[in-house]
Amino acid sequence: MRSADGEGAAGSTYEHLVLTNTGTTSCVLRGFPGVSYLDAAGRQVGAAAVRSGPAGQAVRLAPGASASATLRTVHPGIQVGCEEPAQSTPVASLRVFPPANTTALRLALSDVSACSSPAVQQLSVTAFTR
Template sequence: MVGIYRLIGATVLGGAMAASFAVGTPASAQPRAALDPICQAADLGLSFGHAEGAAGTVYRAVQFTNYGDNTCVLQGFPGVSYVDGDGNQVGAAARRDGPAGSLVTLDPGATASAIVGFVQIGLFDPAVCQPTPVAGIQVYPPDSTESLFLEMPGQQGCAGDVSPSAQLKVLPMTDDPGA
């Protein structure tokens, strides 16, 4: 009988790797979370959590709540961009900040979040920024081609190219609900 065993230790000895295995301890073919499907937009709800300001940027938790019947996973960065009242993107999408992060397992009814930085557009040259009213943000959960909308009344975005700066910044998903 061929079995799969869990690697419990490895040591490099003179350029060669010596590994020790726990005989008789079968490893699961995949960790539990890897068996769970990727969270789909149709099963998620969005809301804003806490907000904090720093040096011309307001950081807000964008909360993802699993309203589906099954556990699902999220990892990496959501896609975030401003949109106008017709759903058209206004300016560049959010710039990703940091590494992709850990796998977040979201049980039914549970909430995870990603922090989004909203740069105050008054910091940009108005001729370059081209301030434009927006209806809110369009959010694509990580690894999803379907989006969700989160309303932001009275907000403006830059329709112009403000690079190398960014009007929006996004951090990776975390299991912190961001309340």
């Protein structure tokens, strides 16, 4: 799992979460990843990502092939409930559950803060596509 092509736009950042099949056989992905922020102790920070857009088609990944989902992050200080510095906290990673999986992957982050309130929706994610 890696992040690629991050771009900022009006208080948000958009980036691709890229999942590569590192196995020796093909696999199929269909749907949305589960995504949330984690603090340094591995506890979830704020609300998990909501799904954005259609569920998409099944994506077959041969060994070494990749698929991506677009993650939108709203920066702290923009939304009601996260306007003050005390309402955000440092985060250490993204936890990403591939569709239909119960084992999470982690993507390390540095110098990132997130809204600590689970009432503030700060993450949204699309389904995986090729």
